[in-house]
Amino acid sequence: MMHYSLYLHIPFCRKKCTYCDFNTYAGMDDSFAEYTAALCREIRLMGDHRRRPPVRTIFIGGGTPTVLAISQLKQILQTCFTAFDILPDAEITSEANPGTVDESYLRKLLSLGINRLSFGAQSFNPAELQMLGRIHSAKSIGQTIAAARRAGARNLNVDLIYGLPNQKLSDWRYTLERAIALGVEHISLYSLTLERGTALRAQMVRGELPPPNGDLAADMYELADALLAEAGFRQYEISNWAKPGFRCEHNLTYWRNQPYLGMGPGAHSFENRRRWWNVRSVPQYIETVAAQNDPHPHPALADFETIDRRLEMGETMMLGLRLTADGVSRADFSARFGVPPEAVFGAEIAKLKALGLLHTDSQRLKLTPSARLLGNLVFAEFLPTNDE
Numbered sequence: 001m002m003h004y005s006l007y008l009h010i011p012f013c014r015k016k017c018t019y020c021d022f023n024t025y026a027g028m029d030d031s032f033a034e035y036t037a038a039l040c041r042e043i044r045l046m047g048d049h050r051r052r053p054p055v056r057t058i059f060i061g062g063g064t065p066t067v068l069a070i071s072q073l074k075q076i077l078q079t080c081f082t083a084f085d086i087l088p089d090a091e092i093t094s095e096a097n098p099g100t101v102d103e104s105y106l107r108k109l110l111s112l113g114i115n116r117l118s119f120g121a122q123s124f125n126p127a128e129l130q131m132l133g134r135i136h137s138a139k140s141i142g143q144t145i146a147a148a149r150r151a152g153a154r155n156l157n158v159d160l161i162y163g164l165p166n167q168k169l170s171d172w173r174y175t176l177e178r179a180i181a182l183g184v185e186h187i188s189l190y191s192l193t194l195e196r197g198t199a200l201r202a203q204m205v206r207g208e209l210p211p212p213n214g215d216l217a218a219d220m221y222e223l224a225d226a227l228l229a230e231a232g233f234r235q236y237e238i239s240n241w242a243k244p245g246f247r248c249e250h251n252l253t254y255w256r257n258q259p260y261l262g263m264g265p266g267a268h269s270f271e272n273r274r275r276w277w278n279v280r281s282v283p284q285y286i287e288t289v290a291a292q293n294d295p296h297p298h299p300a301l302a303d304f305e306t307i308d309r310r311l312e313m314g315e316t317m318m319l320g321l322r323l324t325a326d327g328v329s330r331a332d333f334s335a336r337f338g339v340p341p342e343a344v345f346g347a348e349i350a351k352l353k354a355l356g357l358l359h360t361d362s363q364r365l366k367l368t369p370s371a372r373l374l375g376n377l378v379f380a381e382f383l384p385t386n387d388e
């Protein structure tokens, strides 16, 4: 049976990190109440628009959702429960940052029905945390995880970043070992990308920091893969490792190319071969949603695109191949599109197999281990080029 996922964007942080180009802002505390009301309005308008299959996952992300008061998060979640049919065992995740929460706050957060917490730890090295502009210390990561456990959390993720300027393999090993020692269920690893407009990129352009070292980043990935496997984590996606039974169901929705509704400024949605995204600016979002009174399929629309069948098939391949353990299931692909993957992408699959980047058997198509760092090369094969 088809299920839905909801993404709720909280576009606020205490301080903007030096590498961050997400749609999130510091110093907007005065807007929290007005924003909460706007987000609830969008949830209601979209939920009332039409009946949908039940929701299996909710992800409150950002930004830093935990800058909001518990009462505000409660209002947001209660609105979701009223506007949508949420499964009783739905996975409900909130992102959080060490340094913004204590045990009492976390206890209340869990009492709202949130059953998975994802912490932006990033590094255990004080100099790296400072370079990244993080507000927390290395010590506070462990304290926050311990507080989450005391509060009753059973499903915890930490995010880490590797490939940092001046980061040595030994620094990364230290961060990994500290993260593993936390005893969390899930670890996500991201390679640093120096996005345009970020303070960190400006520092690199000015020559104050060395440019990224791709070879070293690849070594860091391999090291992580080995240490995490040794610690009982299983890789299931290019950037994600979980203890058995703790994969992130919400992100699996994206990788399986299933429908999701994103609410909040800049949030994306995908439903019925249509992808749309909301206006990005917070004040414009608040204004747009306030002007809408009737149930609406996309109350804060910025723009949309129609996904034709060929593109949907290509995206299903591209996203599914990110799943390193499961890959793309032939049966699922055929059930969805009425044809097996080879009927559409025969030449591409043959080429990638010849290059040693793709492995196929009677049931699945998967990246080979060496292709995990060359994902973009593989994915490009399944997307239409401009002249198609």
Ligand code: SF4
Residues within 6 Å of the ligand: 012, 013, 015, 016, 017, 020, 021, 022, 024, 062, 063, 064, 097, 120
């Ligand atoms: S806490 Fe996360 S979302 Fe907020 S500025 Fe830092 S990296 Fe960006």
